Amino acid sequence: MQTDEPPIPSVWARRRAKREQPALSQDRIVSEAVRLLDEEGVEALSMRSLGARLGAGATSLYRHVASKDELIELVVDEVYGEVRVPGADDPDAWREDLAQCARSLRAMILRHPWVASVLGQTGLASLGPNLMGRSERMIALFRAAGFAPGEADRAMNTLIAYVIGIATSEAAYLSLLARSGRTEQEWADGLRSAAERAMREHPLLREEHAAQPYEDPERVREENFTYGLERVLDGLQARLRSAPGRRVIP
Incomplete structure (x- = not known):
């Protein structure tokens, strides 16, 4: 049964492409975005500024990340990977x-x-x-x-x-x-x-x-x-x- 409800606007609610361009992947975009944010702050983050750092146009980034909001979701999850949680052994x-x-x-x-x-x-x-x-x-x-x-x-x-x-x-x-x-x-x-x-x-x-x-x-x-x-x-x-x-x- 089909529905007219719009998709949830989240990177985690849509399927990720099976194959990505080797020169510009989602992982590389996210890593560079974290570096940009660490160095210049959130005000400096835009698809254009990130593309410039990667030597690519903003249009190329949109093939891997649909919007700046999705990029924010991705970078937040990326840095959460640094949090250490011990096992529940004791x-x-x-x-x-x-x-x-x-x-x-x-x-x-x-x-x-x-x-x-x-x-x-x-x-x-x-x-x-x-x-x-x-x-x-x-x-x-x-x-x-x-x-x-x-x-x-x-x-x-x-x-x-x-x-x-x-x-x-x-x-x-x-x-x-x-x-x-x-x-x-x-x-x-x-x-x-x-x-x-x-x-x-x-x-x-x-x-x-x-x-x-x-x-x-x-x-x-x-x-x-x-x-x-x-x-x-x-x-x-x-x-x-x-x-x-x-x-x-x-």
């Missing part, structure tokens, strides 16, 4: 395994800060092979920990939302630093006196600021990420302990 090591996943995801976003700005524009990116493969392995960790089918996916999304949220802020901050030409330490040193002046009429903020030692700003970011990650894992662990019929997780 149920008692679930916290350590999930923390490793979270750190790997954060590291990927900080290596490719443009990812944070396109995550809401990726259509059916979740159907990409790398993203689906990492999700499958993460679900296995949550299931091994004791989360029931259905809730395991929600628990995974909670952890990922934390990582993406904090890493997006970090990526924006690091992009600002790169444009300024300053090191992170130079930026922090220059901001310190202005921050202290701004907090004069805000006693609670001033007290919190004074309670935290002035340290290497990169180390502070690492400690802030770890603190939030541990609190998210605490919440997931408490859920497992309180759920009826679940085994007690150490």
Whole structure:
């Protein structure tokens, strides 16, 4: 039975051509697009600019990638392939395994800060092979920990939302630093006196600021990420302990 419904606009919802031109393949286009994004940012990405880097016209690219939106889906899935997810071999090591996943995801976003700005524009990116493969392995960790089918996916999304949220802020901050030409330490040193002046009429903020030692700003970011990650894992662990019929997780 035929239908008039339009196809879903996603690279993962249509069939990939069986054969591609050897000189210009989808894989080569995606690899060069990632390099362009890393070097120049998402604003610089267009089919024309990418074609120029590849020594090909935009029309040639469209034989392999139907649109810029599809290209975004492809590059997001490409960099997700860098995320490392351990096997679910030891149920008692679930916290350590999930923390490793979270750190790997954060590291990927900080290596490719443009990812944070396109995550809401990726259509059916979740159907990409790398993203689906990492999700499958993460679900296995949550299931091994004791989360029931259905809730395991929600628990995974909670952890990922934390990582993406904090890493997006970090990526924006690091992009600002790169444009300024300053090191992170130079930026922090220059901001310190202005921050202290701004907090004069805000006693609670001033007290919190004074309670935290002035340290290497990169180390502070690492400690802030770890603190939030541990609190998210605490919440997931408490859920497992309180759920009826679940085994007690150490």
